[in-house]
Amino acid sequence: MAAVTLSKTASASVIDLEDVSIGYGKDAPPVLVDVNLSVERGSFVAIVGPSGVGKSTLLRVVAGLHTARSGGVTIHQDQRPGHRPVGLVFQDSRLLPWRRVIRNVEFGLEGLPVSRDERRHRAEAALKLVRLDGYARRWPYELSGGQRQRIGIARAMAVDPDILLMDEPFGALDAITRHNLQDELRRIHQETGKTVLFVTHDLEEAVHLADRIIVLGGTPARVVRDVRNSAGRDGAVFRDQVEQLRSEIADNYSI
Amino acid sequence: MKTYNKIALSALGVIVFLLAWEAVARSGVVPARLLPSPSAVPTAFLTEFNSGTWQAMVLASLSHYLVGLSLGTFLGVSFGTAAALWGKWDAFQAWVVRMLRPIPAIAWIPFAIIWFGVSEGAASFLIALTVFWINYYASYAAVRGVDKDLIELGYAFGQGGLIPRLFKIILPGALPGILSGLRAGLGQGWMTVVAAELFGISGLGMRMMEASGLLATHIVVLYMVTIALLYGVSDFLFMQVQSRVLSWQR
Numbered sequence: 001m002a003a004v005t006l007s008k009t010a011s012a013s014v015i016d017l018e019d020v021s022i023g024y025g026k027d028a029p030p031v032l033v034d035v036n037l038s039v040e041r042g043s044f045v046a047i048v049g050p051s052g053v054g055k056s057t058l059l060r061v062v063a064g065l066h067t068a069r070s071g072g073v074t075i076h077q078d079q080r081p082g083h084r085p086v087g088l089v090f091q092d093s094r095l096l097p098w099r100r101v102i103r104n105v106e107f108g109l110e111g112l113p114v115s116r117d118e119r120r121h122r123a124e125a126a127l128k129l130v131r132l133d134g135y136a137r138r139w140p141y142e143l144s145g146g147q148r149q150r151i152g153i154a155r156a157m158a159v160d161p162d163i164l165l166m167d168e169p170f171g172a173l174d175a176i177t178r179h180n181l182q183d184e185l186r187r188i189h190q191e192t193g194k195t196v197l198f199v200t201h202d203l204e205e206a207v208h209l210a211d212r213i214i215v216l217g218g219t220p221a222r223v224v225r226d227v228r229n230s231a232g233r234d235g236a237v238f239r240d241q242v243e244q245l246r247s248e249i250a251d252n253y254s255i
Numbered sequence: 256m257k258t259y260n261k262i263a264l265s266a267l268g269v270i271v272f273l274l275a276w277e278a279v280a281r282s283g284v285v286p287a288r289l290l291p292s293p294s295a296v297p298t299a300f301l302t303e304f305n306s307g308t309w310q311a312m313v314l315a316s317l318s319h320y321l322v323g324l325s326l327g328t329f330l331g332v333s334f335g336t337a338a339a340l341w342g343k344w345d346a347f348q349a350w351v352v353r354m355l356r357p358i359p360a361i362a363w364i365p366f367a368i369i370w371f372g373v374s375e376g377a378a379s380f381l382i383a384l385t386v387f388w389i390n391y392y393a394s395y396a397a398v399r400g401v402d403k404d405l406i407e408l409g410y411a412f413g414q415g416g417l418i419p420r421l422f423k424i425i426l427p428g429a430l431p432g433i434l435s436g437l438r439a440g441l442g443q444g445w446m447t448v449v450a451a452e453l454f455g456i457s458g459l460g461m462r463m464m465e466a467s468g469l470l471a472t473h474i475v476v477l478y479m480v481t482i483a484l485l486y487g488v489s490d491f492l493f494m495q496v497q498s499r500v501l502s503w504q505r
Contacts, residue, residue: 108412
């Protein structure tokens with residue numbers, strides 16, 4: 001069993017996965033094997049693959065919510081005080097319904113050596129970052145799906161994480177809201193330089209957002225492709241990149 | 256329906272009920288001894304009030320009620336929550352609970368008298384017992400029902416330790432269910448007050464027993480109405496507090 005190791009030594013990568021193998025239960029066959037992956041500081045990495053391939057589980061391993069069966073998971077934590085190594089954004093926003101928006105954003109800061117004033121200040125800054133600074137006193141039930149996801153992002157950003165982990169964060173949104181939030185996320189990534197590890201089953205989304213795309217496939221799954229991407233939403237290049245990935249996944253996805 | 260209309264309809268219901276009762280009592284179909292008319296109750300109230308009996312009985316019952324209610328609620332919520340949180344403790348106490356649960360509070364009266372004498376303590380003990388079980392089961396179910404995803408959220412954001420998990424996620428998440436247990440206990444508690452006082456502990460129940468012994472049925476009805484009002488007021492106040500505490504709900 002391999003838990004997450006927190007390393008304080010300076011490194012060009014934020015996380016290093018070495019020969020990571022993941023499974024559920026003791027005797028069940030592994031879901032994901034031989035994962036070797038280093039995520040560079042400041043990069044935006046997308047993990048794609050068909051559903052059930054173990055993308056989300058891999059993210060949960062990095063977040064410390066699931067323990068890998070074997071292999072090493074290292075997070076190179078920065079020296080600055082008052083932050084957490086990871087900030088997690090869920091597909092279902094997961095706001096605490098009994099806390100107002102601002103107190104939801106403060107949630108991860110509680111328990112850190114941060115004064116009450118600084119906590120409030122950082123939460124307000126995070127709300128501003130997701131452009132919902134007028135919503136601090138609202139209850140979660142008063143928000144739309146897109147707004148709830150923004151609050152989820154603000155909550156993760158407020159802890160100033162070494163890496164932002166996102167588990168299909170826009171998967172449950174309508175197409176228009178999804179596009180808006182994708183653009184917002186690109187802006188946030190550019191403004192803050194935060195390292196992002198982003199799980200999605202949507203190839204267009206991966207090609208639009210990420211500068212590196214990891215494709216998982218096979219049974220048990222492993223990394224089948226690791227591509228640099230610079231398409232953005234740049235017309236023809238974007239189409240080519242998506243089509244190429246699609247055919248490669250089809251080749252590797254044999255059932 | 257508008258709130259105003261609702262209140263008007265509720266008031267109308269009460270008036271129709273009282274008028275029908277008065278009509279049956281006056282018609283002579285039923286002997287007056289068996290069914291006192293509601294119009295006899297105000298006179299009974301004045302007599303009881305002027306002698307100071309009414310106030311003394313209400314205060315005595317109120318003190319049994321409050322002690323029993325707070326003790327039973329606190330212990331019920333604590334034990335119910337603990338059983339829902341820790342599987343081992345749950346298994347350890349599961350059969351003890353199954354054996355004790357079906358015994359009604361009145362069946363404990365002999366022990367209440369042996370342990371506490373015919374005293375305030377005995378009445379409070381019986382009320383606490385009734386209230387305990389209601390809160391035990393309500394809290395157990397409420398804590399079990401807390402969204403596991405929110406608990407996972409706690410772990411992801413460094414709030415997975417017992418204290419933050421309990422106070423920031425489990426208890427707030429279980430609060431609506433715990434509060435409905437509290438509310439049920441509030442009503443059941445008043446019912447037990449009467450039962451607990453019937454064997455001679457000073458209070459509303461005892462006074463009802465005395466009056467029925469003298470066939471003073473209008474005084475019995477006066478104290479029935481008193482209990483109904485006390486329950487009504489406590490339930491109303493509780494709902495006011497609850498709607499504030501749960502203002503985060505849609």
